[in-house]
Amino acid sequence: MLRPDGLKKRDAVLRALRQFFHSQGYLEVETPIRLPAPAPEAHIEPVRTDGWFLQTSPELCMKRLLAAGCDKIFQICRCWRRGERGSRHLPEFTMLEWYRTHSDYRDLMADCEELFLHLAAALGGERAVGGPPALTVDGRVISLTRPWERITVAEAFHRWGQVSLRTALADNLFEEVLCRDIEPHLGQAGPALLYDYPAALGALARLKADDPQVAERFELYINGIEIANGFSELTEPVAQRRRFVAEMETVRSLGRQPGPMPEPFLADLARLPPAAGIALGVDRLVMLLLDVRTIDEAVSFTPEEL
Amino acid sequence: MFTASDLRKGLKIQIDGDPYLVVDFQFAKPGKGQALYRTKLRNMLNGNQFERTFRSNDKFDRPALAERHMQFLYSQADEFHFMDLNNYEQIVMNREQVGDDVNFLIDNMEVDVLLFNDRPIGLTLPNSVNLNVTKADPWMKGDTSGSDTKPVTVQTGYVLQVPPFVEEGELIQIDTRTGAYITRVKK
DSSP states (O other): OOOHHHHHHHHHHHHHHHHHHHHTTOEEOOOOSEESSOOOOTTOOOOEETTEEEOSOSHHHHHHHHHTTOSEEEEEEEEEOTTOOBTTBOSEEEEEEEEEESOOHHHHHHHHHHHHHHHHHHHOGGGGSSSOOEEEETTEEEEOOSSOEEEEHHHHHHHHOSSOHHHHHHTTOHHHHIIIIIGGGTTSSSOEEEEEEEGGGOTTBOEETTEEEEEEEEEEEETTEEEEEEEEBOOOHHHHHHHHHHHHHHHHHTTOOOOOOOHHHHHHHTTOOSEEEEEEEHHHHHHHHTTOSSGGGGSSOOGGGO | OEEGGGOOTTOEEEETTEEEEEEEEEEEOGGGOOOEEEEEEEETTTOOEEEEEEETTOEEBOOOEEEEEEEEEEEETTEEEEEOTTTOOEEEEEHHHHGGGGGTOOTTOEEEEEEETTEEEEEEOOSEEEEEEEEEOOOOTTOOSOOOOEEEEETTSOEEEEOTTOOTTOEEEEETTTOOEEEEEOO
16 A cells, blocks of 8 residues: 555656656547446456446557547556456556557557656656666666567577477466466566567457467566557457457356447447557556555555455 | 465365465466466475466365364373363374474373364464473583574473573473474473
């Protein structure tokens, strides 16, 4: 739980985020948090409320705004994911998402680099003067100097995985190997961008043109912690519907009832220009910038304190 | 019945017929993927410890554990006899079930016996116990070897480090959870 000092630091982070996106020509938008049909995703369970759902991400409405003619938009909002509670998870948390048209996931990776340089300069105080940009986390210095390390999922499995990527996918061990063998190595000396995920693991991401086995999706890791997830957007309504149907089937196989198909989103998708979008966990970002070990220490109240 | 989402440090669950204590717990969910419930478990029967990761759909039985307040009567060979002071019912535990608590168990001591499916599997002792020092090297006044402690043996055969002034025949208080010396006790 944050009290005055911590809340002031969190306020400074939020202000620096808005400052960055406004300075880059982004429009801050707000979209409804209660939805009749959330994005069907196999392993993200929405909270039901009065027949509708609390958003698990503002993604669908953000993309509809791009389809309606917006170029660069961002939003800082609350999201809810049922059953997610741990030292890095809260069932209600703050998300930052930004979207840009005529861009792909590589542009978002560059955005991440620039955003963190801005944050370090805005929040770093004395450290920002002179020396190279860096974060101090748990007594170690994490250099923010560009370019950050970029490593594909396949390379990471080859380098650190106890089983191969192929075996991990076949035996339903992808998350386990990622979590146990790979994540602890990511983002130690400097932030790491893990990219090109297996196609099946990017329900709303565009497949790579020259390698349809992988989706143009990446995750930003710092100090072994996943901070942001971005991708080049899938803009084909037929393919998107097919993937949603597959996700809904997985939800059923796990014994849960999926929500309805988000039809207005699929209808708008046909008008979406090439675009890219990314979601960044603000509470985890605050955790990192405040140099605390649990997400509980980055928010005003945890659910247990209510 | 417990599900994976009930897992937390300190929870006791049953797997393949054995009771386990969750000694460490972490929730993880990498990259929009499946939730992982990573645990470190200790088998409450044999003390074996290992790591295991569960998924959302895993379920566990609640182990039939109970505690019973009893008095330690005596030990004979490798058998330890306890009695319920309310109904005078007696039970016997073996050396393995008593474990390291044998170091602090003295006649007439009141303890809590942990039962699994009505079988005794472990003890909870009072936090401290007073034991007689049966063997100690004499304290040489003016000893300048610089040693802050010395080993002594107590009536149960347990050996521990104590300050140099503790002498044979004295009564000392020991923390049963850590096995460490607390203080001298006047008889």
